[in-house]
Amino acid sequence: MVKHEARWNLPALRLFLCLTILVIGGCTAPQTKHAPPPLVGLSLDHNPAEVTSDVIATADQSVAALVYKFDNKTILKAIEQAVARGVTVRLLVDGSEAGRKRSKAQDAQKAGAEVRRWRPKKGKLHAKCLIIDGSRVLTGSFNWTDSASESNVELLLLSDDALVAQEFQKIFERLWEEGKPLKD
DSSP states (O other), rough: OOOOOOOOOOOOOHHHHHHHHHHHHHTTTTOOOOOOOOOOEETHHHHHHHHHHHHHTOOSEEEEEEESBOHHHHHHHHHHHHHTTTOOEEEEEHHHHHTTOOOHHHHHHTTTEEEEEEEOSSSSOOOEEEEEEEEEEEEOOOSSHHHHHHHHEEEEEEEOOOHHHHHHHHHHHHHHHHHHHHOO
């Protein structure tokens, strides 16, 4: 019996494999651009007020936020700077918290942000999210407070997925419409 040594023609093999993939359909599916994976952070590793401020600083057109408590000066400064750059800033703050003595909601309004309070028949606005330019979302457990930034273990998730941002924007708009103007 004579043994034949197999010799592979690599260019022909590559062409065969590519054509096989095309015929099977692996390359014919519509190509979609995927957003980068979300970044997940823990306040033990990153100061959540600084992360929030840094994300606000990336806004070119708009900032929309659902906030339960807001008394952090670092975030207030980032909002003031965004307004000064011509960014539209809208904050929806829980109604029971917006009037607190330490709340920075009125300071944000004085700086030019549009601020509303959310006061449902029952419950609180405990949702927390920050939407930047309708295409980026920062969400998690972080209240915009000094105590949460300095003492709590908080989670943050930053997503650049436009579809995710659109869903958060829809939620924001729904709640925004139910909000009442913040009293001066």
